[in-house]
Amino acid sequence: MRERFLSLHRNNTGSVNYLGIPGVFMKARKITGKVFLLGFLDWDARLFDSLIPLPDGTSYNAYLIEGSEKTVLIDTVETEFKDVLLDQLKGVKKLDYLVSLHAEQDHAGAIPSVLAKYPEAKLITSVKAKDMLIDLLLISKDKIITVDDGETLSLGDKTLEFIYTPWVHWPETMCAYLREDKILFSCDFFGSHIATTDVYVTDEGRVYEAAKRYFAEIMMPFNKIIIKNIDKVLAKDLSIIAPSHGPLYPKPSFIIDAYKDWLGSPAHNKVVLPYISMHGSTKKMVDYLVSSLVQKGITVELFNLAVTDIGKLAIALVDAGTIVIGTPTVLSGPHPNVVYGAYLANALRPKAKFISIIGSYGWGGKTVEILAGMIPNLKVEVLTPVLTKGYPLENDFKALEVLSEEIEKKHIEQGFK
Ligand code: FEO
Numbered sequence: 001m002r003e004r005f006l007s008l009h010r011n012n013t014g015s016v017n018y019l020g021i022p023g024v025f026m027k028a029r030k031i032t033g034k035v036f037l038l039g040f041l042d043w044d045a046r047l048f049d050s051l052i053p054l055p056d057g058t059s060y061n062a063y064l065i066e067g068s069e070k071t072v073l074i075d076t077v078e079t080e081f082k083d084v085l086l087d088q089l090k091g092v093k094k095l096d097y098l099v100s101l102h103a104e105q106d107h108a109g110a111i112p113s114v115l116a117k118y119p120e121a122k123l124i125t126s127v128k129a130k131d132m133l134i135d136l137l138l139i140s141k142d143k144i145i146t147v148d149d150g151e152t153l154s155l156g157d158k159t160l161e162f163i164y165t166p167w168v169h170w171p172e173t174m175c176a177y178l179r180e181d182k183i184l185f186s187c188d189f190f191g192s193h194i195a196t197t198d199v200y201v202t203d204e205g206r207v208y209e210a211a212k213r214y215f216a217e218i219m220m221p222f223n224k225i226i227i228k229n230i231d232k233v234l235a236k237d238l239s240i241i242a243p244s245h246g247p248l249y250p251k252p253s254f255i256i257d258a259y260k261d262w263l264g265s266p267a268h269n270k271v272v273l274p275y276i277s278m279h280g281s282t283k284k285m286v287d288y289l290v291s292s293l294v295q296k297g298i299t300v301e302l303f304n305l306a307v308t309d310i311g312k313l314a315i316a317l318v319d320a321g322t323i324v325i326g327t328p329t330v331l332s333g334p335h336p337n338v339v340y341g342a343y344l345a346n347a348l349r350p351k352a353k354f355i356s357i358i359g360s361y362g363w364g365g366k367t368v369e370i371l372a373g374m375i376p377n378l379k380v381e382v383l384t385p386v387l388t389k390g391y392p393l394e395n396d397f398k399a400l401e402v403l404s405e406e407i408e409k410k411h412i413e414q415g416f417k
Helices: 008-013 079-088 111-117 127-137 204-234 252-264 281-295 310-317 336-348 367-372 394-414
Strands: 002-004 029-032 035-042 045-048 058-066 071-074 097-100 122-126 144-147 152-154 159-164 174-178 183-187 240-243 270-275 299-304 322-326 354-361 386-389
Touching (some): 122 127, 204 336, 270 281, 281 299, 281 354, 310 336, 322 336, 354 367
Parallel strands (some): 270 322, 322 354, 354 386
Antiparallel strands (some): 035 058, 058 071
16 A cells, blocks of 8 residues: 555546546557556555655556457556546456456455456466455455466467566566567566656666666565576567556666666675764764775765665665664664664665674663664674764774775675775
């Protein structure tokens, strides 16, 4: 579920708005001769899963394929936008199949409404998704046909092939490949949270950052499985990748090469430094360390956790060589915002090789022990933390200099530099 600035907007997307006036909907758009882009552009979405910031909104893409014998709809939209999808389907007299690539509600939410409009349609999904769709959306099991990895569905002159791609983003997810048009419908895989009227990627820089944010938050924790899934889809001849969020890729190598880089390349000569400072002591230490690292030619990305967009932090973590956490001691442990940042980093499992902790305390505490115990998923070497009692003095800056030198040495040894 997403949160948005204007709850009123929901009324404007329904069949009638708050004034009782019929809504105006985006029409279906043609991709190739008999393949159409449907769905909803969610310009106002600002938070996904009540967690992930969405600065550019998002889209929920659905795809209609009209074969010579059968018509199929791939995925739907969030429940609250079902009327938009149903309006786009107005001219479709008969729907033979509805394919659910992924059971999460942003794509599956309107399935019950589509099945109610087309009672003859069968719902096609992966074996694992069947129970999820029954549990989450109360869909009758009699409506569902499961397909195995590699199974095909004939639409007459077109053939859909199903490719199991687990963990992009849930364990049940799959892609569908339209052989004759060489289109891969990839659902969350390769997606980007952008609301845009462009059907295809036009601004690669903008989509690159949005896709990297998406990758960091959704795909990075499942690194090894994602690599296998890329190899699976690369076995197909791809002309277009059509994800269920964001614009389509007319040049699939753009996003595939980006994924390969994020997944397989060594970490960069970069330190990511999320921090909090309450009275300025920790900030003083952070500033010193940043300056020292930069003088050594190391890139630093700094995130004040009191104000930062955690999506930006997630992006930076994708290729960081070292993470340094800056925190004051609060109630004998790290600041709660830092706890949140450390928990997130542990969950995202970035490829950083080193970590350290710096900060100030008043009279004692277990900041280092608590933080160290929170990151079991990170395969990192802990570099000597620098904790200062009160305001940092010359000896503390010397210790930070030693830490900076140690980071440089480690980055050289690892080939980051
Ligand atoms: Fe876009 Fe995992 O749903």
